[in-house]
Amino acid sequence: MSGESTMPSLQSLEFAEGFIGEPEVILDARAAGEDRGVDTVTPGTGAALRFIAAASGAQTVVEVGTGTGVGTLWLLNGMTEGGLLTSIDSDVELQNAAKAAVAAAGRSGSARLIAGRALEVLPRLTDNGYDLMVVNADPSEYGLFLSQALRLLRPGGIVVFNHGFLSGRIADASQRDDTTLALREMQQALRDNTALTPALLPVGDGLLAAVVN
Ligand SMILES: C[S@@+](CC[C@H](N)C(=O)[O-])C[C@H]1O[C@@H](n2cnc3c(N)ncnc32)[C@H](O)[C@@H]1O
Numbered sequence: 001m002s003g004e005s006t007m008p009s010l011q012s013l014e015f016a017e018g019f020i021g022e023p024e025v026i027l028d029a030r031a032a033g034e035d036r037g038v039d040t041v042t043p044g045t046g047a048a049l050r051f052i053a054a055a056s057g058a059q060t061v062v063e064v065g066t067g068t069g070v071g072t073l074w075l076l077n078g079m080t081e082g083g084l085l086t087s088i089d090s091d092v093e094l095q096n097a098a099k100a101a102v103a104a105a106g107r108s109g110s111a112r113l114i115a116g117r118a119l120e121v122l123p124r125l126t127d128n129g130y131d132l133m134v135v136n137a138d139p140s141e142y143g144l145f146l147s148q149a150l151r152l153l154r155p156g157g158i159v160v161f162n163h164g165f166l167s168g169r170i171a172d173a174s175q176r177d178d179t180t181l182a183l184r185e186m187q188q189a190l191r192d193n194t195a196l197t198p199a200l201l202p203v204g205d206g207l208l209a210a211v212v213n
Helices: 010-017 024-035 043-055 070-078 092-104 118-124 139-152 178-192
Strands: 060-064 084-089 111-115 130-135 153-162 196-201 207-212
Touching: 010 043, 024 070, 024 092, 043 070, 043 130, 043 153, 043 207, 060 070, 060 118, 070 084, 070 092, 070 111, 070 130, 084 092, 084 118, 092 111, 118 139, 130 139, 139 153, 139 178, 178 196, 178 207
Parallel strands: 060 084, 060 130, 084 111, 130 153
Antiparallel strands: 153 207, 196 207
């Protein structure tokens, strides 16, 4: 291996993205999202979410940003049988498409889809009641979602934020727009929080994950 780069090539990253194929029902949810201009999770991100849900034995999951249900379906496929996924989205039309996708997958009994703004819904959910929280919404609000995660997750619970790279803007010091600055600040707070064990996983647009110690 000496002399070879340890950085993955673009080809390797593309290979990783397609490593796990998507079942028909997820492809349909992805197509519904594309029709509506939704930025659905990538296949590699979906597979990683399923992996995290399965590895942690997640039974109670809260998702912010249902969209058309791509991430929702991946999570349901990793969760323990008998678990419940609560997913929040402020866009009722998108969430209805997700509802149809979850029904098509035969998983309606495992999902509670709530229409509303996440910062109004999350405070109504039970303290220490969740094993996993997945956030895929407006990155400028991620700092507020992190505070909610610290309240909602049980010790050993996991929080995952999509768009850790913000399409390359986080790592590019010349980018100083409000959203990039807010997300950099949130990422610093997450790194500095001794109650968390964090990692930035280079999958899709970056999965920023942390375990609550
Ligand atoms: C990137 S899309 C989610 C994609 C979805 N996870 C998937 O894989 O199909 C972001 C979603 O977050 C929702 N959203 C954005 N800000 C929100 C907020 N403050 N509260 C609730 N939903 C929000 C949008 O309506 C949109 O459907």
